[in-house]
Amino acid sequence: MLEILLMLLAVAAIASFFGFGRLSGAALTGAKIIVVVALVVFLLVLLGVIAIA
Template sequence: MLKWILILLAVAAIAGLLGFGRISGVALTGAKVLIVVALLMFLLLLFGVVVIA
């Protein structure tokens, strides 16, 4: 998941530099969503709600 977050952030940065604001915004929003999902999964794992077998 970290790989996808970094890819989306790179796409957003490059698109922003080239002037593609809408594409940059979509990529940045996708990265934000994945960051929130990864953070929630980490917190659930940290508090023992999800157990990796």
């Protein structure tokens, strides 16, 4: 999941450098969603709701 996050951030940075605003915005929105999902999963694991075996 974090690999996808880093790829989306790289795509957003490169797209904004070359002037592709919409592509950069879409990649950044996807990255924000993945950050929220990763934080929710982390908190669930931390609280013991989800067990990693």
